[in-house]
Amino acid sequence: MAPGFPEKQVRRRARRGASAVFPPADGYGRVLFGAEPGEPHDLLDAMRLVPPVFMERRLAKLIDLGREPTYQDVELATDIGGFHATLPVYVSALGSTRAAGGDLGLALSRQAAAVGVPMVIGENIVPVNGYGRLDGDASRSLLGRLTAYAEHVGDGLGGVVVQQSTEDADAEVWNLVYSDPTARPLLDSGRLAFELKVGxxxxPGLGGMTVLDAAAAAGLEDQFGIDPLFGDRVLRASSPGTFTAEILRQQIRLMRNNFPRARVWxxxxxGRDLAAAVRVAVEAGADAVTVDxxxxxxxxxxxxxxxxxxxPLAECLRRLPEPPPCLLVSGRIWEGGRAVKSLALGARAVGLGRAALLATAEDPHDGLIRFLECLATEMRLLVSALGQYTPGALGPDDVWAPGDGR
Amino acid sequence: MTENHLTGPANPRAHLTSPALHATLRIQNKLLAAARDHLAEAGFTEIHPPVIGPVTDPCSRGSKQVDVDYYGHRYKLMTSAILYKQASLLAFDKIYCIAPNVRLEPLETADTSRHLAEFHQLDVEWAGASKEQAVQLAEDLVAQMVRRAVAELPQEFEVLGRDVGMFAGLVKGVFPRITHAEAVERLHALGHGQSPDAELDWDGEALLSAQSDRPFFVTDYPKGSRGFTDRESPTAPGMLRNFDLIASDGFGELCSGSERTFEYAEAVTRMRETGENPRKYSWYLDLMREGIPASAGFGLGVERFTRYVAGLDAVWQANAFPKLPGVVSP
Structure with a gap:
């Protein structure tokens, strides 16, 4: 289901919750689960969090509390792109991945809501699964996921982010949501955002791609590129969308103009000119910029x-030495180490994609909730080990990279 | 005055048989007759634009288009006639039409007293005209429409309790003109947080409108506040060659117009800047590739204008079968 991804570990966390930050007690001495320092997958994995010995902030916290602070004193709640979240975490768009459709998509929405973390609903959901108002199966649709989220989220917490890319503009996904009665409670409480998907x-540099039966693709030729690569199945390729600095700037301004009550992500x-793109987006008024x-x-x-x-994500962060106020990052995030390193290097929050999907698949009722409990515990342990008690207090000094002079 | 002006008519029969509606529709009729006379005299030909098409005007603040299944192709009900107005200039240099527009407006607009999901627009387009000429035409037209209605329908205004003395300034036909930047400045001075990059928000528009004794033009909106059809100034990049006509006394916007984007490469670029996919505009862009006339024009909301002239509480009172956003009605 997710080759190359630590699926077993994610599923274990979804089953066991916070206790899974430690090696399994029953396998102790027999299974070296996660104890070997295996080959790092990328530069972010290869970096290490480096606690100092002297901790001024811990002393301040000690004075504040009148007792020695522990990891349980770390406050993880934060603001993400205009929403209030219980953790510096959001659920990334899962696109139209069939694996994310139907009941799994609904289960994921319910659990993200219950924990109080924002959720992005991917582009292509409407073109592929419908909106769910007059057409088709509501449970697979955007409407189904919006409703599931809104019903389970606590007052003032979380938010839903609806993505749109170039061809989705034809389906007017944002306009549809903005004028829909179902979205109104979220809109009225300031918990709806629209995400412009640049890529x-x-x-990178390509548009969305899906594989369709040749028959199903027949009606889409005037809208998408269709490439008959797989015999009776075809590749449906969206355009990547053309962006210049001016196009990005004006699209963001138009989003703010047309949907004044929605947040803009x-x-x-x-891309190699990431820093320039981030700057344009922030100056044009984006509430959050996500780097995937x-x-x-x-x-x-x-x-x-x-x-x-x-x-790679680590290099993206390195190229943003002065990160924008609300930088969000995603890219193989599944455990606290990558998450806390990202936060220390300037991100406000991290996005969970495959990990959220696998955790939900492991247990559609509570899997994601337990997985997030585990992630939160691990993040608290790490942040407190660095002598800090909020992620916002972390900085680049908390991270060591191989070859660093420090 | 109607008790339920925020929620629409209690029932169709009560609405259709009300003397207020009769007076209102007669005023509306007279306004349109005056417009037809004025435009015919100025050499404009009335055309009948399509009701459905593969694409329609994309930029209407937050509203949704209505899809129509046209033999398996996704067509749209017209949100405005703009694309067809530009194309029609290949037939005549000066055209106008009076046509229904459908926009599924955000639900929050149901109680603004100013939005209908289905409304009519008097749409004018003029080949070779500048923004200034279009503004002048709109000013003359509006003044003439009101003059005729006031002169010929005193009884109707009396039924509605509308004091026509308030049009003393309007019928002289000299409306103030301020730029968008000046409007933003005025709103900031009034303590209203208007974004300089966006269209005037509804509250801001109402604030300015309430301060004026006659309609006024706001011109030169920033790019990013309007769709690709409004032409960007060749001499002041980032600024559009466009305008709105805003009524006095808090009645808000009546009319929007602009010089049009008419060059192919510029249109494609502006489509991208407004988040549109050029692919779906193929018929329109094909015409542009071979050349369509430069033009300017405007659209005057028939119900909004009637509401203003008749002094109604809400725009739905100027429509026999009103559809308030989100309200299920005939």
Whole structure:
């Protein structure tokens, strides 16, 4: 289901919750589960968090509390792109991945809501699964997921982010949501955002790609590129969308103009001019800018792209020495180490893609909730070990990279 | 005055048989007759634009288009006639039409007293005209429409309790003009947080409108506040060659117009800047590739204008079968 991804570990966390931050007690001495320092997957994995010995902030916390602080004193709640979240975590778009459709999509929505973390609903959901108002199966649709989220989220917490890319503009996904009665409670409480998808980490510079039966693709030829690559199945390729600095700036301004009550998020792929793109997005008024590292993505991509195209997440962060106020990152995030390193290097929050999907699949009732409990505990342990009690207090000094002079 | 002006008519029969509606529709009729006379005299030909098409005007603040299944192709009900108005200039240099527009407006607009999901627009387009000429035409037209209605329908205004003395300034036909930047400045001075990059928000528009004794033009909106059809100034990049006509006394916007984007490469670029996919505009872009006339024009909301002239509480009172956003009605 997720080759190359630590699926077993994610599923274990979804089953066991916070206790899974430790090695399994029953396998102790027999199974070295996660205890070996295996080959790092990428630069972010290879970096290490480096606690100092002297901790001024811990003393301040000690004075504040009148007792020695522990990891349980770390406050993880934060603001993410205009929403209030219980953790510096959001659920990334899962696109139209069939694996994310139907009941699993609903289960994921319910659990993200219950924990109080924002959730992005991917582009292509409407073109592929419908909106769910007059057409088709509501449970697979955007409407189904919006409703499931809104019903389970606590007052003042979380938010839903609806993505749109170039061809989705034809389906007017944002306009549809903005004028829909179902979305109104979220809109009225300031918990609806729209995300402009400039691209994604798994295939920088390309548009969305899905595989369809030839018959199903017949009616789409005037809207999408269709490539008969797989016999009776075809590749449906969206355009990547053309962006210049002015196009990005004006699209963001138009979003703010047309949807004044929705927050504006922008998702960028890990391009080499990332810093310039982030700057344009922030200046044009984006509430959050997401950078999807080359390790990210649940989608269908030509194999050469994940292997050889786009900047790794660690390099993206390095190229943003003065990160914008609300930088969000995603890319193979599944445990606290990558998450806390990302936060220390300037991110406000991290996005879970495949990990959220696998955790939900492991247990559609509580899997994601337990997985997030585990992640939160691990993050608290790490943040407190660095002598800090909020993620916002972390900084680049907390991270060591191989070859660093420090 | 109607008790339920925020929620629409209690029932169709009560609405259709109300003397207020009769007076209102007669005023509306007179306004349109005056417009037809004025435009015919100025050399404009009335055309009948399509009701459905593969694409329609994309930029209407937050509203949704209505899809129509046209033999398996996704067609749209017209949100405005703009694309067809530009194309029609290949037939005549000066055209106008009075046509229904459908926009599924955000639900929050149901109680603004100013939005209908289905409304009519008097749409004018003029080949070779500048923004200034279009503004002048709109000013003359509006003044003439009101003059005729006031002169010929005193009884109707009396039924509605509308004091026509308030049009003393309007019928002289000299409306103030301020730029968008000046409007933003005024709103900031009034303590209203208007974004300089966006269209005037509804509250801001109402604030300015309430301060004026006659309609006024706001011109030169920033790019990013309007769709690709409004032409960007060749001499002041980032600024559009466009305008709105805003009524006095808090009645808000009546009319929007602009010089049009008419060059192919510029249209494609502006489509991208407004988040549109050029592919779906193929018929329109094909015409542009071969050349369509430069033009300017405007659209005057028939119900909004009637509401203003008749002094109604809400725009739905100027429509026999009103559809308030989100309200299920005939």
């Amino acid at each position: 994604q980490g798994a295939k 922008v998702k960028l792929y890990p 590292g080359a390790e990210g993505g649940t989608g269908w991509a030509p194999t050469v792209f994940p292997a050889q195209v786009g900047l």
